Amino acid sequence: MKSDLNKHIEKQINKTLNLNAVFTWKKVGGGSINNAYKLTSKAQSFFVKTNTISIFKNGFKEEVHGLNFLKTNGVSIPQIIVEGTFNTEIYLVLSWVENYYETNKFWQNFAVQLADLHKNKSVQFGLNHNNFMGQLFQKNTFFNDFPSFFIENRLKPQVKIAFDNGLLQTKEVQLFESLYKQLGTIIPAEKPSAIHGDLWSGNFIAAINNKAVFIDPAVCYGHREVDLAMSLLFGGFSNEFYTTYNEVVPLEKGFNTRKDIYNLYPLLIHLNLFGTSYLKSIKTIVSQF
Structure with missing residues (x-):
């Protein structure tokens, strides 16, 4: 059963991208600090990380600033979809980037x-x-x-x-x-x-x-x-x-x-x-x- 946070994130993605998608959630590796998920619809996938305000009081805003800093300085980053807070929980949604072979x-x-x-x-x-x-x-x-x-x-x-x-x-x-x-x-x-x-x-x-x-x-x-x-x-x-x-x-x-x-x-x-x-x-x- 989807939590209220999951439902909120899905709503925000659909609103931001003007979609009406139905998503499935799968927990993935994303570091020891955050919860990380692959969120998939029929058309595309997203990377979602969540945590609590007690860990990052500003949410994931500093990470968004950092990604935009890298992008401004010419390197590739995932697309930033939406970042926000829901009650005491925080979330960041990025485009899913498939990992391929390191040639x-x-x-x-x-x-x-x-x-x-x-x-x-x-x-x-x-x-x-x-x-x-x-x-x-x-x-x-x-x-x-x-x-x-x-x-x-x-x-x-x-x-x-x-x-x-x-x-x-x-x-x-x-x-x-x-x-x-x-x-x-x-x-x-x-x-x-x-x-x-x-x-x-x-x-x-x-x-x-x-x-x-x-x-x-x-x-x-x-x-x-x-x-x-x-x-x-x-x-x-x-x-x-x-x-x-x-x-x-x-x-x-x-x-x-x-x-x-x-x-x-x-x-x-x-x-x-x-x-x-x-x-x-x-x-x-x-x-x-």
Whole structure:
């Protein structure tokens, strides 16, 4: 039996697209934070995610802003159908994008798409609104240099949460403070680039045209190496992807050392969301600096 929320979402889709469709619902994978469904009519399918206002008080508005940011900066996203709130529940409806095989041509195209995204520059690091990484708040206050942006908006807030919850001890916090002093000489100076912000294998779809459709962003104008580092955190992409990216917009020497520093942020996010299994990796990285 369909819930009132399901009925409401169906009504909103029909109203938005001027349809009179009858839908079937199927639960699908969509991350650990949200409920996710494939909603199908005779003519087309949609991806629906739901949650509660207690998790995202603004609904999925920040995600919609992030998807539109990516679209404005030239990369493919699903079509945004409707976003809204029903009582205490929130929802987002996107067009359904079928996931196809990740061919060599796909990885080459994906690398070019990401490089093209990164070619969109800004004057300062940051964004004109805050958003989320997972379900944790992400500050995007503007800074003129990336180390300051990274320290104040990314590392310090997550270190504080971890320390307050007993996940990090004083000695680890001191290691982070030592790292902060070195970032200005470690990270190469580049102009702020439009970045996805949470680029791992679960946040893109290999579409039928051998191109990537970007989803679940945590966008800002940041350092482009952040996206490359994040892509390597949980196993990495095809070698073809990295080879092609470096041919289009080469990375500065030493990236393989710097990538661990950038990945302290998603590791801290995972520590604060999922617990101490990520602590060893964090300690290993900060101890090196």
